[in-house]
Amino acid sequence: MSTSDENANTPIQPLWPAGSATGIGSLPGTDIAEAVKFTLGELPDLPYLPELPGRGPGADMIGRSAGLLVELPVELYAGRWRVAASPGRELRRAYDLRERDLDQLTEQAEGFTGTLKVQSAGPWTLAANIELALGEALVSDHGATRDLADSLAEGLKTHVAEVRRRVPGARVLLQLDEPSLPAVLAGRVRTASTLHTYRSVAPSTARDTITSVIDAVGVPVIVHCCAPDAPLTLLREAGAAALALDLDLVGNGAEQIDTIGELIDAGLGLFAGVARTTPPANGRQPDPAALADRVKRLWRDLGFAGELLAERVVLTPSCGLAGASPAYARAVLTACREAGKRLVDQ
Template sequence: MHRPPRATGIGSLPGTDAGAAHRLAFDELPDLPFLPELPARGVGADMIGRGTALLVDMYAEVQPSGWRLTERPGRDARRAGSFLRQDLDVLEENAQEFTQTLKIQAVGPWTLASTLELRHGDRMLSDLGAVRDLAESLTEGLKLYLAEAKQRAPQADKILLQLDEPALPGVLRGTVPTASGFGRLRAVEVSVARETLAGLLQAVHDAGAEAAVHCCAPGVPIELLREAGADYVSFDATAITTEIAADEQLGAAIEAGVGLMLGVVPSVDPARAPGVNQLLDKVLSLTRLGFSAAELAGAVTITPTCGLAGATPPWARQALILAHRTADALADKAS
């Protein structure tokens, strides 16, 4: 794999001004800007709402318990689709001359299935047949989304699609709650989870794009994501344990040419802002795997630990600046 981008953001930002958010992403992250997501705009701008807007021949509306499948699109579905189109419109305004790699994001099938409810109220995750249908619908929608992004940023070198899968560790452990909240859904076998993701990631590759999978929850299944075909694995590096099994998965990913998007910058306002050297030390702790600073620089992209929707606007900007500066410091260390 080629040298990864030095720094990027996860996807979400605070506020409701799409134009300002796009300018921030492109100004502070010239190496790998991203299409900002602004959940503060309300229903339909959230991760799950945006995911439902990508589905083909499947529709959802917000019920008191959350997003639920419906027979036909209603107000919430139209609102989610409108937000997605607005963001692509702003992208087109800002990316006409952009020639680097552009990152766009979408919720992954397992997190969507863990949240979205069937028409009778159970989570889709309770029915693996329904999950397969959902994954197929999402795959078709993501093909269209990638084609639209390429059209809006016509000179972009390539598109990198990031799938957000914060629920995946819980899916594998069997800790996702039922819709009632009184029980837990049965764990999904690793082979089933891997196969579903592999089919979607292959479609992304067939569309000429690269693929990343982001998970900011503890217990990121790095080996599964590598085997499923992810070009990048994005995670909260401060939550990764130093257990032998975790280190082995990280080492195997680097050796296989999978890029690591390391979340080291706090995603919410810290009591005391870390300095670049502190953040660099977190990255260089991976030298325990036997890789040099130069080898890490050839495998690592620096990011915040998760999305920045919960940060204040000043910290969101500072977090992206710190990610970029830490990446520069790593490159200097490697030279």
């Protein structure tokens, strides 16, 4: 059990308003104008540039993020993204989709002066899911992975600068999605034949690679990892400003709860994934009071001062909402927003 200490009780410069809620990234549907309007309206304290993977290749997490790489073109081949001599048709489509997304953000966020979040897959998730020309994943070649990380860092720096230019009143946060990181560390990423796995990556190498990306972008970075074995300490050491976690996966074991306490002691924020992304069998809608109570219980278990809860915790769905119905996605984000306000009013 962690207890509050001098670091946890020392005020830090807020990166978001107290009682904020936000989404992880993806939403159902294909209409980016409606999706941007939705996030700005439903999540006024911490809106985000939404992702719509339903639009097809180039809008999926890997393709969309590969579109940010600098001088590292990829193409879609046999259903897999791989390094190419020149951008493939799907990657050119990813460029076009991103431009449309930014155009809508520019139009609808005119005059916005709050905190705004954008997302990208992180270097290790890209390395595990993009193949070299001969068919093996980039993660199999540490030199190629370093090149990818450098390319991503440069691309994200440019992307963040573009968002700042288009929404000059916004404070931009970047979220790096690293769902594949635990598999990379444990040597569980399958080879192209699926008969074997690639060798594990040393934690220090994984940490330093993420740090290189975080240091390059020039804005606070949230790292999202929705896995039960998310490497929390590694991500803290890499320089993340906050971690986005599914509390159903990491918020139950005593050891992981202690580690969450250590993160908060160190000054990190917690994006607490508390709302399920698909409705339960009984069809019940998410209950804001129950979501808020879940986080309050965790905070009490950690022993931190109650008045810090709304400042240090942002409420989110447990993961992306691309697989939800539009009605349920709206219900989830509305419930997270209302639950966040309950943290302020406790």
